[in-house]
Amino acid sequence: MRALMLASLDGDAAAYRSLLTELGRHLRPYFTRRLTPAFASHAEDLVQDTLLAIHTRRMTYDRSRPFTAWLHAVAHHKFVDHVRRQSIRLTVPLEDDAPIFAHDDSADAIARRDLNAVLEAVPPRTSDLIRRTRVDGASVAEAAAAHGMTETAAKVSIHRGLKSLAARFAGGRNDR
Numbered sequence: 377m378r379a380l381m382l383a384s385l386d387g388d389a390a391a392y393r394s395l396l397t398e399l400g401r402h403l404r405p406y407f408t409r410r411l412t413p414a415f416a417s418h419a420e421d422l423v424q425d426t427l428l429a430i431h432t433r434r435m436t437y438d439r440s441r442p443f444t445a446w447l448h449a450v451a452h453h454k455f456v457d458h459v460r461r462q463s464i465r466l467t468v469p470l471e472d473d474a475p476i477f478a479h480d481d482s483a484d485a486i487a488r489r490d491l492n493a494v495l496e497a498v499p500p501r502t503s504d505l506i507r508r509t510r511v512d513g514a515s516v517a518e519a520a521a522a523h524g525m526t527e528t529a530a531k532v533s534i535h536r537g538l539k540s541l542a543a544r545f546a547g548g549r550n551d552r
Contacts, residue, residue, distance in 0.1 A: 377402070378443035385434065396427060403427070403451060410455055418458065426454045497544055502537035505530055510538075 377398055383391035403426055407419040429450050437446050491511065495503040501523055508519040509530075520530035 377447070381434075381437060381443050382439060385437070385439070396431075399427060399430065399447070402447075406448075406451060407455065415462065418462075422451075422454055422458055425458075426451050429454060494541060494545065498537040498540055502533050505534050506537050509534060 377395060380391045380395035380398065384395050400423055403423045404419055407422040408416060411419055411422075430447070433450070437443070491507075495507060498506070505519050505523065508514040508522065509516055514522075516530050516534070517527050519534075520527045523530065525533075
């Protein structure tokens with residue numbers, strides 16, 4: 377296999393095809409021996425992952441070193457990655473454990489309180505326009521209609537309100 381690898385590194389496409397075929401024949405039993413019967417069907421996936429890794433990293437092969445040692449190192453890493461992926465899979469859906477995981481509303485409450493305090497620094501109508509468009513996700517047209525004003529007037533009010541808030545809470549700094 378080393379000779380095929382060296383020839384393929386030199387640009388021999390036929391040698392490269394032969395190398396990949398030979399590697400597939402070598403890797404299938406390598407992975408099948410290491411997998412439990414429950415995961416034996418994953419051997420072909422591991423072969424393909426390894427062949428892809430060899431293809432993408434073939435230029436890292438040191439021509440003065442044994443090829444099989446390099447090949448087995450790549451295959452070993454692919455096998456370890458596979459085992460890690462399989463071992464961390466949850467067998468119980470999280471929805472079944474929902475009562476265990478409590479949602480911490482304190483951060484949301486603090487954020488709402490801070491937002492309310494900040495928006496008190498602008499007139500009530502401007503505050504409501506900013507809240508509707510920037511927090512609640514309403515369009516400018518919807519927010520303007522709720523206040524009986526034109527869309528352009530609402531945009532101007534929102535812009536001026538945000539500019540005022542930026543000047544006040546950014547230490548007087550006003551970026552443009």
